[in-house]
Amino acid sequence: MRLTTRGRYAVTAMLDLALHGDNGPVALADISARQDISLSYLEQLFAKLRKNALVRSVRGPGGGYCLQADSKDINIAVIIDAVNETTDATNCAGKGDCQGGQVCLTHHLWDDLSEQIHNFLSGISLATLTQQQRVKQVCQRQDESQLNVNIKPEGFQLIETLVAP
Amino acid sequence: MRLTTRGRYAVTAMLDLALHGDNGPVALADISARQDISLSYLEQLFAKLRKNALVRSVRGPGGGYCLQADSKDINIAVIIDAVNETTDATNCAGKGDCQGGQVCLTHHLWDDLSEQIHNFLSGISLATLTQQQRVKQVCQRQDESQLNVNIKPEGFQLIETLVAP
DNA sequence: TAATACCCGACTATTTAACTTGGTTTAATA
DNA sequence: TATTAAACCAAGTTAAATAGTCGGGTATTA
Numbered sequence: 001m002r003l004t005t006r007g008r009y010a011v012t013a014m015l016d017l018a019l020h021g022d023n024g025p026v027a028l029a030d031i032s033a034r035q036d037i038s039l040s041y042l043e044q045l046f047a048k049l050r051k052n053a054l055v056r057s058v059r060g061p062g063g064g065y066c067l068q069a070d071s072k073d074i075n076i077a078v079i080i081d082a083v084n085e086t087t088d089a090t091n092c093a094g095k096g097d098c099q100g101g102q103v104c105l106t107h108h109l110w111d112d113l114s115e116q117i118h119n120f121l122s123g124i125s126l127a128t129l130t131q132q133q134r135v136k137q138v139c140q141r142q143d144e145s146q147l148n149v150n151i152k153p154e155g156f157q158l159i160e161t162l163v164a165p
Numbered sequence: 166m167r168l169t170t171r172g173r174y175a176v177t178a179m180l181d182l183a184l185h186g187d188n189g190p191v192a193l194a195d196i197s198a199r200q201d202i203s204l205s206y207l208e209q210l211f212a213k214l215r216k217n218a219l220v221r222s223v224r225g226p227g228g229g230y231c232l233q234a235d236s237k238d239i240n241i242a243v244i245i246d247a248v249n250e251t252t253d254a255t256n257c258a259g260k261g262d263c264q265g266g267q268v269c270l271t272h273h274l275w276d277d278l279s280e281q282i283h284n285f286l287s288g289i290s291l292a293t294l295t296q297q298q299r300v301k302q303v304c305q306r307q308d309e310s311q312l313n314v315n316i317k318p319e320g321f322q323l324i325e326t327l328v329a330p
Numbered sequence: 331t332a333a334t335a336c337c338c339g340a341c342t343a344t345t346t347a348a349c350t351t352g353g354t355t356t357a358a359t360a
Numbered sequence: 361t362a363t364t365a366a367a368c369c370a371a372g373t374t375a376a377a378t379a380g381t382c383g384g385g386t387a388t389t390a
Binding site for chain 2: 347348349350351355358
């Protein structure tokens, strides 16, 4: 179980999908705009998510991605694992070959911690999150600011792009 | 709360100290040999541990490092935090300025997770670990193999160095 | 048939951890 | 007092991984 920004991005994108997927497929371009994640990076992540049967794609105009299962049946741990396929089992975290084929002093501790994290995250589904008030609030804010961007003339959008981090 | 190999090294070194600190200060060179951590890297880590009052140093021949407090009063979370002073609060983990000054969609989730991890690790002290049977076993193995290395002629040591990862 | 959107692979920039080098300072001991 | 073993310090270097880019595709459907 590796925790990186990549996993965070994947979870964020999947949550966006769960929140906006009621009316057919969601385009990656929309997720990219709402969540400030580069489009091509999203494409890479969703290729992995699709291979792991977490989403399915609809091609052509009006297409995009849908959740493969019900949002209450997709938990956070599964999403992170899907996106970290290259799990090298960081030194200690994987097999017990941390110290020349043997187990290192703190191997069991990190093993316990990994289990702890995994249990926590696999107990949380996308549905759990979409039902939370605090998530709904952020979602609403993002939708509104997205609306503003669409309304703004092109000149303003340019400035915004330059100013943004 | 960042989880990196640096934190793992620090905890491993501190545990080694807890296990071998009964007879006066422990030299970093010994920890380096037992735990396969480069000496100068250990020096850097212990500089931070010392600044955070987790260890105290004794200079000169026969010197080394001692735990500043009783091993039952030093928990794992404190060690990791001490060594990760440059806590940039990765994007989301710190303040809620993940998305242009605002909170991003999954901010609260990672916040909850951080708390979960911190609680788990701060509930474990060095003494907790030294009392564990599985830790004692690894410690014993390391002490014995350390003995072997000291007995071997220089030629063998050289080969071992070349073969080791 | 053209626009839309997914798909794919290689490439690059940046960051950071891990490690190295080459010293200086301190104190025990022979 | 000279030697030695240890902590201390400050750079620089290497290697790996992440985040992101670019330029091409290919399938779908309005």
